[in-house]
Amino acid sequence: MLHQIDPKTLTENVFSLIGDRWTLITAGTREACNTMTAAWGGLGVLWKKPVATIFVRPQRHTYSFVEGSEYFTLTFFGEGEQREALALCGTRSGRDMDKFAASGLTVAEARCGAPYAAEGKLVLVCRKLYRQELSRDCFVDQSLVDIHYPEKDFHTMYVGEIVEAYGRD
Numbered sequence: 001m002l003h004q005i006d007p008k009t010l011t012e013n014v015f016s017l018i019g020d021r022w023t024l025i026t027a028g029t030r031e032a033c034n035t036m037t038a039a040w041g042g043l044g045v046l047w048k049k050p051v052a053t054i055f056v057r058p059q060r061h062t063y064s065f066v067e068g069s070e071y072f073t074l075t076f077f078g079e080g081e082q083r084e085a086l087a088l089c090g091t092r093s094g095r096d097m098d099k100f101a102a103s104g105l106t107v108a109e110a111r112c113g114a115p116y117a118a119e120g121k122l123v124l125v126c127r128k129l130y131r132q133e134l135s136r137d138c139f140v141d142q143s144l145v146d147i148h149y150p151e152k153d154f155h156t157m158y159v160g161e162i163v164e165a166y167g168r169d
Helices: 014-020 061-067 083-091 099-103 143-148
Strands: 023-028 033-038 042-046 049-056 071-076 107-109 115-117 122-133 156-167
Touching: 014 042, 023 061, 023 115, 033 049, 033 061, 033 083, 033 099, 033 115, 049 061, 049 071, 049 122, 071 115, 071 156, 083 099, 115 122
Parallel strands: none
Antiparallel strands: 023 033, 023 071, 042 049, 049 156, 071 122, 107 115, 122 156
């Protein structure tokens, strides 16, 4: 069972959480939401607040849910857990299927109403503070554009204040 925790008590390695174990970004409502797998992002402190930074390409179905919602959630699983579900949610579009149903995950709802995957080990509920579209002109290292954006389909960056956190022992 998930229980509320203080995000300042996290002891997980954030590089491993995001880069190796991946996360589900979910937005919308319990009744109408979408989720996607992400292996890019960050956790830290900005504007004296605990924050999460996510990146979503505009052509992703999840983009419209993040854009239209005050909150988004990040769901992390234990090491090696839910890899098939994460793979499905990272390769299939929510336009074509209900990813929660197809992956066997269950939608749960945070106190603020934001949806997340109930099977997670750690859930961060974030209230959007800032958004900005990445731009070719802002890359100091232009080689990153060629490597990660050959189609010039730049991500939109969102910074969200972590307003609720849930953990499982």
